[in-house]
Amino acid sequence: MKRFEIALKTAPYSFGGPQMERLTWLEMRLKESNPDDPYESCESKYEKLKARKRRLKFERSRIHDWGLFAMEPIPKDEMIIEYIGEIIRESVADERERKYQRLGIGSSYLFRIEDQTISDATVKGNLARFINHSCDPNCYAKIIMVKDDPKIIIYSKKDIALGEELTYDYQFEPEADEMKIPCLCNSKNCRG
Numbered sequence: 001m002k003r004f005e006i007a008l009k010t011a012p013y014s015f016g017g018p019q020m021e022r023l024t025w026l027e028m029r030l031k032e033s034n035p036d037d038p039y040e041s042c043e044s045k046y047e048k049l050k051a052r053k054r055r056l057k058f059e060r061s062r063i064h065d066w067g068l069f070a071m072e073p074i075p076k077d078e079m080i081i082e083y084i085g086e087i088i089r090e091s092v093a094d095e096r097e098r099k100y101q102r103l104g105i106g107s108s109y110l111f112r113i114e115d116q117t118i119s120d121a122t123v124k125g126n127l128a129r130f131i132n133h134s135c136d137p138n139c140y141a142k143i144i145m146v147k148d149d150p151k152i153i154i155y156s157k158k159d160i161a162l163g164e165e166l167t168y169d170y171q172f173e174p175e176a177d178e179m180k181i182p183c184l185c186n187s188k189n190c191r192g
Contacts, residue, residue, distance in 0.1 A: 045079055046146065046153075054080050056166070058130040064184050067165045068130040074160040080139065083111060083128040083152035085121030093118035113143055113150045128154055134167035136187035141168055 054074065061067030074080060088096070093110055100122065109122040109129050121129040131139065131154060140157045143150045154168060167185070183192050 046144070046151075048079075056081065056127055058127055061132055061165055063132040063134065063165065063167070063186075066130050067132045067167075068127055069163060069165050070160045071162065073162050074156045076156055076158050078156045080154045080156055080166065081126070081128045083119065083121065083131075083141065083154055084124075084126040085109065085111065085119035085129070086124045087113075088118050088120050090116045090118060093120060096120060096122070111141075111152060113152060117150065119152060128152075131166045131168055132185070133170040133183065134185040134187055135169065135183060135190045136185070137167040137169045138164065139166050139168040 055071035056068055057071055058066050058068050068081075097110060105122065109120060109125065111119040111121070113119055138157055138160050139154050142153050142155055144153055145151075154166070157168075160166065183190055
């Protein structure tokens with residue numbers, strides 16, 4: 001079974017924005033403040049992200065099987081969605097990566113948060129896992145601290161139009177050719 005097939009099987013249980021019923025993040029506080037507006041904290045912005053889920057949908061993508069698309073215009077530097085997955089140690093992630101490769105799933109739903117902490121959205125995750133890689137992305141991922149827990153937030157890197165596919169740079173480390181996942185973004189500066 002391919003990785004996108006696993007994601008599609010669990011997609012009905014996914015939704016945009018934080019999944020509060022799966023994770024115990026209800027009374028979080030962010031320690032980081034917004035440099036653009038000293039009066040609006042990241043905590044406030046994060047609360048708005050939870051309350052106002054962006055209108056997003058997953059559908060077929062020209063980049064790679066399925067993608068996540070904006071169903072409303074999104075201004076530059078806005079929080080779009082939290083990337084949610086099962087939080088695991090690096091040793092567990094290494095074991096799962098080998099298993100996923102053996103099964104032909106791949107490992108692109110593994111997202112490193114810290115040296116020993118990985119988020120695995122292969123089976124447990126939200127719509128953010130459908131965001132494809134691009135060497136010229138319109139989004140970026142930023143790790144923010146919430147009550148001493150790191151959270152992955154996807155932000156808009158530039159203005160995003162209605163119907164535009166969301167992408168960010170996965171920043172994969174160079175791998176041996178037999179392990180390399182080919183880049184299909186077709187951007188002008190594609191690294192292959």
